Each structure stands twice: as structure tokens, then as C-alpha cells.
Amino acid sequence: MDGFSFSTDVRVRFAETDAQGIAHHAAFVVWLEVARVAYLERFAGGYQSIRERGLEALTTGVEMRYLRAAYFDETLTVWTRCRDLRGARFRYDYRITRDAELVAEGSTSHATVDRGTYRPIRVPAWLADAITAAER
Amino acid sequence: MDGFSFSTDVRVRFAETDAQGIAHHAAFVVWLEVARVAYLERFAGGYQSIRERGLEALTTGVEMRYLRAAYFDETLTVWTRCRDLRGARFRYDYRITRDAELVAEGSTSHATVDRGTYRPIRVPAWLADAITAAER
Amino acid sequence: MDGFSFSTDVRVRFAETDAQGIAHHAAFVVWLEVARVAYLERFAGGYQSIRERGLEALTTGVEMRYLRAAYFDETLTVWTRCRDLRGARFRYDYRITRDAELVAEGSTSHATVDRGTYRPIRVPAWLADAITAAER
């Protein structure tokens, strides 16, 4: 996918379908999180390691556009990139594809906070560097 | 809430919390749907009645901004209004409050389709009229 | 419901349905938890108050039998009673009805633990007394 160097696959679970016979739109929001976790595992030692250093990454925004329905048991590819890292804030962009077809696209916004106080805390240099290197 | 004449309450379920100790951001997307269903029940005979007339309302977009964390067992109010009804498309706006405090806000986009063919179909006049009357 | 003095209602959410057109069986497990929370709110000051006293109630077992399908937007009644309170352990029984019809029944097993250490801790007297009074 042009402009994306990372992707991870998800398989539509039966529990994620709804009575319209398609994957429920809230399931996509969970898949974005699965993709972020996979991204951080690849490039930054994993989200768990971020938490272990006393940080949480809160989700402050979600935008999704649904272009095609997704169905039970389909394998979808979630293309993921991180951008706009600034202070305590950063964003991810996503494209969700089924083979060559664009199924959905979106973005999420995040802020890093101290796990104890929940006050915003600058994205630490090691994490910023890891993301910058990943997206170079 | 200024500009909103309809609201419904949701209570944060324990299953909707996550290991950050707060309501997971995808749960909010489900609450918007709960609010739409309540809205349609109040003003348009219920979503089920729409389905029984051979229509589905697909969700084509979601936007959420999260301003405050929500916690287990809190009661949140989901203010809901429908707007921009045009052809087969319409949108909802939402504000989610806890007492006087704005917790999140967002919007969803929808398209009505034929339940059999999944082809776009103009929002029927009875539904458009019901929504227009509700939002007058 | 014979043998049950407490119940709470749930409404089947669209997100809880699946591509079989019925409420997904895992949603029932969440509804049992919603009912436990309502039960504890009525009789024991709320689950949150239990957590605030340094306890968690872990779920150690679930049994469900599904007798009828449940559908989108239906209101179901979750009949709930607590029993077999012994040491750090207790159980709940449930019957889920739609009007006069039994839709599902089940039970859950629980153990109280210290929130800090996660070691089993005897159900405190105030909670045991509240439950005993509720079930008398």
C-alpha cells in the first residue's frame, strides 16, 4: 500500500458480525487497536513495554470511513502508519483492504499520559525515535 | 443540551472497561448505536420497523472525539440529533455528557439500502418526514 | 419467577446480534454481569463500593443453557439470585425470560480476592449479611 510500510492481518470473527450479516462497524475500531499493538511490537518493543515504563497511550479520537462491507471469516489487512508526533500527541492512519480492494480507512489520535496521574506526558525520546525510524 | 432535543442514558458496563481502568473507546461507538435505536423508536416507529419495510441503514462513517475518561457504572447521557438527510444519506451528531461535563462528541454517517440487494435506496418519505418533524 | 426475588431488564443491542440474526451467545454472559451489578447495587451498596473497600470479585465459572434465540431490540428480564456463599466463594443463578418464556438459564461462580495481591479473601461479613438478607 502506497505510503504504508506496515500491515497486520485480522480475520473477521463470527462474534464480530451483526444481524445485517456483515462485520459490525465497531469491530473495525478494535482492529485498529490490534494493528497499533502489532505496530508497536514491531517497532517499539511492544505496547506492554510502554505501559511498564509508566505510560499509557490514551485514544483521544477515532475517524472511520466504511467503503465496503466485510464478512465473516474474511481476512482483512490493516495498513498502519504513525504520524504527527508532537509533544504528548500522535496520530495513526489506517487503510483496511481485502485483497486489492479498499474496505475502510481511518485515523486515530492519541495522547501519552503518566499511568499514575493520568496527566499528559511528552512522548519519550526512545519511542519518538523508534516511530520516526519506522516511518522514515 | 443546546441544539439537541433527544437524549438517552447508558450505564458503563464492567465488560466495557479495559485495563486502563476506563471505558474502552470502542464502547462509545456502540453507545451511539444504542442512542440511534432509541431515537428511531421515539420518532420513527423503531429501527426494527425500518428493517421490516425492507431497508437497512448502513453505517458509512464514524467520528469520535474523547475529552474525558468514563468509568465503570457511570451513567452517561447521549445527546443525539439527525441532520443532513439527503437522498439515501443522513448523519447523526452526538454529545456524551456526565452531568454537566462533556465526555465525548462525535457523528456518524449512514446510507439506506435495500435489504435484499444492498443497493442504495432513497430514505423513504415517511422516515424523512418523521426525522424532519423530530428536528424542527 | 419462582425462587427469584430480583430481576433487571436488558435490551438486545444491534451490536450484540450476529450474522445468524440473533443475539450472540457471548452477549448473554455480559448480561449476567449487568444483572450482578444491578443486584449488588440494590442489596450491597454497589460493586463499585466493594472495589473501593479493596476487594475484587473474580468470575471463576460460567454455565449457560440457551433455550430460545433472542432478537435485536427485545427486552429480556434477567432473574438473579445469589447462593452458596462460603468462605471466599459464592454463586449466582440466573433465568433469562422474554415475557413468560424462558430464553436461557445459567449460573456463575465467583471468588473474592484482595485487589492488591489477588489472593483469596473471605467474603466480608457486611457483604455476606447483605446477600443473606436479600435472599431470605
Added chain:
Amino acid sequence: MDGFSFSTDVRVRFAETDAQGIAHHAAFVVWLEVARVAYLERFAGGYQSIRERGLEALTTGVEMRYLRAAYFDETLTVWTRCRDLRGARFRYDYRITRDAELVAEGSTSHATVDRGTYRPIRVPAWLADAITAAER
């Protein structure tokens, strides 16, 4: 795992955790379904192929015992076997492990029905044979 010849792995999603900091007990019920789908894919052409032949497999019962907590991002192995295939009914047994440790165990009961009428229908010979061969 003794007595089990099939397993599939699941990774605990952040959305599946709860405010106790562990995987929510209802998530396990979804993982059992993920395992059944993987089992049927391996041995019987996939659950989708069963649906395409006009059948649904309803879940008529769930039993789970939780022995250990599971945490975000852990990989769990869901050992799965099918048994007691009789008429329109069959059961699955499961053991969920983390490395050598038993985290949970359970079973689910199912009935095959006609997709159109939802009336019970004998498990077809091709499916019964496939399962018998798998479990031999």
C-alpha cells in the same frame, strides 16, 4: 495436550481486558468460537461452507471454568476437540493454556438447524464423517 489433536492460538486484545486488568471472562467465550471456526476450517471445509449448504450450528450451551487470569497481549492456546456427535447435536471440549499452564477449560453444546426454518436437522453425513476422522 493429552486427548487433543487440534489447537489454535489467540492473542489477548486490549479491548478484551477489563478494569480488573485481566482478560474479561466473556472474551474466553468468543475465543472458543474462534477455535471452533479454525477447527472446522482444518477438518470440514470451514464453517462458511456449512452455512453455504443451508445449515447453521446454534450454540445451545457454554461451560467455562477459569483457573488463572489472562493478561493483555498474552498468547493463549485453545485446545479443541469435538465429541458426542448424535443426531442434530454435538459438543466441543476446550482447554486454554499459556505455555504449560492451564488457564481455563470448558465445553460448548451445539445443534444444527436449517438456515431457513431454524428447525433441528441431523448433522449431515459428510460433516459427521469429517469430525469422526479428525477425532480418530
